[in-house]
Amino acid sequence: AQSVTQLDSHVSVSEGTPVLLRCNYSSSYSPSLFWYVQHPNKGLQLLLKYTSAATLVKGINGFEAEFKKSETSFHLTKPSAHMSDAAEYFCVVSGVNTGFQKLVFGTGTRLLVSP
């Protein structure tokens, strides 16, 4: 079975400082990994995805994540936080269920950005 563990339920940063949201995964084979963002009262939006190509993945809004197989990690980073980055972030692992994509979500990390 596949799973992800988000190591922090809340992360607080000041605007303009770096962001680090941590995620470890467990998978019996080479996984596909994603980060989704959820703003209040809005749908989930895909930030970036890793599908066994380059280990450093760049996403939207300046976010990036690095796949580290030796550490089974897929941490999300951004060099400089913006107030609009305040949201809930989900690390997600994808399995294949009879040929169809099946997403397994972590419990989420709430990012708080202060002025």
Place this chain on the structure above:
Amino acid sequence: EAGVAQSPRYKIIEKRQSVAFWCNPISGHATLYWYQQILGQGPKLLIQFQNNGVVDDSQLPKDRFSAERLKGVDSTLKIQPAKLEDSAVYLCASSFQEGHHSYEQYFGPGTRLTVT
């Protein structure tokens, strides 16, 4: 491009009542998903359709939950009778499927259900 549409956006019911949620996926997306997101948790897949057929409903509490996608386009999720623990946001998502390859899932805004 229009996104995934869901209605209603909010619903408050009493326990033991029934409720139904509607989802209209992005045009051309054959795969449709219903998720349940309880407060403080990540979304959990309830059921997955490919066109009008069920691919996976292993996590659907079938004694009270049902879902259909009769014409392979829009879908309805029903709860009857509702319990307090069903209070959650119900998310619908859709994706394009090409053979055995699934593309990105696009999510709707969700329906927030409160059971009192």
